[in-house]
Amino acid sequence: MPEPVFQVEDYEGVPVALERxxxxxxxxxxxxxxxxxxxxxxxxxxxxxxxEAVYPSxxxxxxxxxxxxxxxxxxxxDYWLVVVVKYVREPSGSKGYVSTAFISRSxxxxxxxxxxxxxx
Numbered sequence: 194m195p196e197p198v199f200q201v202e203d204y205e206g207v208p209v210a211l212e213r214x215x216x217x218x219x220x221x222x223x224x225x226x227x228x229x230x231x232x233x234x235x236x237x238x239x240x241x242x243x244x245e246a247v248y249p250s251x252x253x254x255x256x257x258x259x260x261x262x263x264x265x266x267x268x269x270x271d272y273w274l275v276v277v278v279k280y281v282r283e284p285s286g287s288k289g290y291v292s293t294a295f296i297s298r299s300x301x302x303x304x305x306x307x308x309x310x311x312x313x
Contacts, residue, residue: 198234201242203259204308209241209278209289220294227295233274236264237294240276246300247308255279256292257307260300273297 200210216234220226230237240261250256259276275297278289 199238201238203241203278203289204244204247207280207287207289209291211237211291215291215293220291227293229269229296230274230294233264233294233296236261236274237276237291239264240274240294241278241289241291244308246306248302248306249304250277251304253279255281258301262300265296269296273300 195212195214198211198213198216200208203209221228221231240259244259244261245263246260248258248260250258256277256279259278261274262271264274265272273296274294276294277292279292280287280289
């Protein structure tokens with residue numbers, strides 16, 4: 194069984210895990226990954242638990258992009274922390290897995306926002 198770096202519940206109460214192999218071999222990869230998020234592990238967790246906005250992925254219908262803008266600092270102050278979570282159906286129910294995390298200058302509004310839902 195893969196070793197998790199952490200497991201939390203997302204804004205809907207679904208368990209989401211960040212696996213050690215994804216963190217170390219994918220996200221922190223110096224060339225192909227996003228090593229700039231190395232110091233943001235706790236913030237990644239907070240983004241999943243309490244996002245400012247969540248949008249569906251345009252590339253994978255099973256994935257969602259979680260955004261927070263108040264957690265970055267230093268050279269990335271006022272940028273967005275983005276966490277991509279892929280959801281799968283398991284025998285015990287739905288579960289999410291962090292597939293990547295990165296820092297973005299802007300919020301990409303490419304489709305209908307899932308969270309927070311509009312009350313109009």
